[in-house]
Amino acid sequence: MxxxxxxxxxxxxxxxxxxxxxxxxxxxxxxxxxxxxxxxxxxxxxxxxxxxxxxxxxxxxxxxxxxxxxxxxxxxxxxxxxxxxxxxxxxxxxxxxxxxxxxxxxxxxxxxxxxxxxxxxxxxxxxxxxxxxxxxxxxxxxxxxxxxxxxxxxxxxxxxxxxxxxxxxxxxxxxxxxxxxxxxxxxxxxxxVKTITPRPRRFRPLTTAEARRFLDAARADRLHTLYELALRTGLRKGELLGLQWEDLDLTTGTATIRRSLQRTRTGGLAHLPTKTRASDRRIALPDECIHSLKGHKDRQDKDRETAGPDWKGTGLVFTTPTGGPLDPANLTRRFRGFLDRAGLRHIRFHDLRHSTATLLLEQGVDLIVIKELLGHAHIGVTAGVYAHVRLRLQRQAIDTLGDVLGPTDDDPRDPPAASVVR
CATH class of the missing domain: 1.10.150.130 (Tyrosine recombinase, N-terminal domain)
Known part of the structure; x- marks a missing residue:
């Protein structure tokens, strides 16, 4: 065996x-x-x-x-x-x-x-x-x-x-x-485990009339150019604060968004990559913003002369009077104070970005263009955030169609007129 x-x-x-x-x-x-x-x-x-x-x-x-x-x-x-x-x-x-x-x-x-x-x-x-x-x-x-x-x-x-x-x-x-x-x-x-999807945060973007009042009131503020750029382009707060002059081409009217200024727990104010890969983008600047940026550059040059050796020289577009970076928390406080002085409705700074997209949607701008401008990673993000606007536009479209298809005195027995459908 x-x-x-x-x-x-x-x-x-x-x-x-x-x-x-x-x-x-x-x-x-x-x-x-x-x-x-x-x-x-x-x-x-x-x-x-x-x-x-x-x-x-x-x-x-x-x-x-x-x-x-x-x-x-x-x-x-x-x-x-x-x-x-x-x-x-x-x-x-x-x-x-x-x-x-x-x-x-x-x-x-x-x-x-x-x-x-x-x-x-x-x-x-x-x-x-x-x-x-x-x-x-x-x-x-x-x-x-x-x-x-x-x-x-x-x-x-x-x-x-x-x-x-x-x-x-x-x-x-x-x-x-x-x-x-x-x-x-x-x-x-x-x-x-399935959880109930929470309702998206409700926000009240600026109406067209409120946006005009906002821009008019901002002209007297030191950060007028920043506020105008935020409303006209939809840039995030960190993207605005991290913007450098080398990122701008005022001749062709474009801005390259490649970084964001954030306050971190260990490093303090730091330049970080943009939120997502799609956020790293190149956008067209409105003529009004180009004009404002040129005036802002002149004012910054005067600030540099006044500060003398105390000028920090960070290369940032939006700075303190001595050239240092603007703290995001300080910008939030300044923004609230500006709204109070101007007698405007209280909104978050991020609601300027929502206002940009809402106003563009209401003017019939294609969703894919808005996605690229805002730097969303997927068009589903854009569509989901601004679903309330799309529903309102759908209602307007349906009402318009209802006007066309309203009651008529034509005899229902009459044959329809021939038409060419393309």
């Missing part, structure tokens, strides 16, 4: 590899986790070799001292790993800060103790339902001071908005999607 062939012993540290009931191969071993401890990690593959190679790669990273996400980790540990090891390299700093705040305030308190491998769609749905119905003032102890609702035991019912709940859900989906791509999880359970 022939003795059964013994399986080759695995090398120390190779881990465990076996075939699952669903046909896939699973490999498991111990690696350095995000919290500094050693935890068991699982990876998956369609073949034994694929699973073994993935596990070998993770063990090698662990041996080099790099934390590795583990399916046996808690959701909180995995989110920490994802924020600090993955998202930080892929997101703009301000976006990463918002993600981190979302994780700290909502995801970690609500799901952080749950094992990520055991997280279910029901867990996620229950968490989101609880997030909608729980007073955040009480949960986060925001009113801990004397005579505040948390201190006296009275709930103020301060709930998260639907858009914030949707944002929390999207951050969780992004983190789990990365776990799926790295084969740490077999599926993204957060994608199986």
């Amino acid at each position: 022939t003795a059964p062939k013994r399986k080759k012993a695995r090398a120390n540290g190779e881990g465990t590899i076996y075939q699952r009931n669903d046909g896939r191969w699973e490999a498991a071993g111990y690696v350095l986790a995000a919290d500094g401890s050693r935890k068991r990690v699982r990876v998956y593959g369609t073949t034994r070799r694929e699973a073994a190679d993935k596990l070998t790669e993770k063990i090698a990273d662990s041996n080099r001292g790099l934390p590795v996400a583990s399916a046996d980790s808690t959701v909180g540990d995995y989110l920490t790993y994802w924020l600090n090891g993955v998202a930080v390299h892929r997101l703009r700093e301000n976006t990463h800060t918002r993600y981190a705040t979302c994780v700290r305030l909502h995801l970690t308190p609500g799901l952080g103790a749950k094992k990520i491998a055991r997280l279910t769609a029901k867990d996620v749905r229950t968490f989101l339902d609880r997030l909608r119905s729980t007073c955040q003032c009480c949960t986060q102890n925001l009113d801990a001071g004397p005579k505040r609702c948390c201190a006296i035991g009275e709930c103020c019912q301060k709930h998260l908005s639907p858009s914030t709940v949707t944002y929390v859900h999207s951050v969780l989906k992004s983190a789990l999607e990365h776990a799926v791509r790295e084969d740490d999880l077999p599926r993204n359970v957060a994608r199986n």
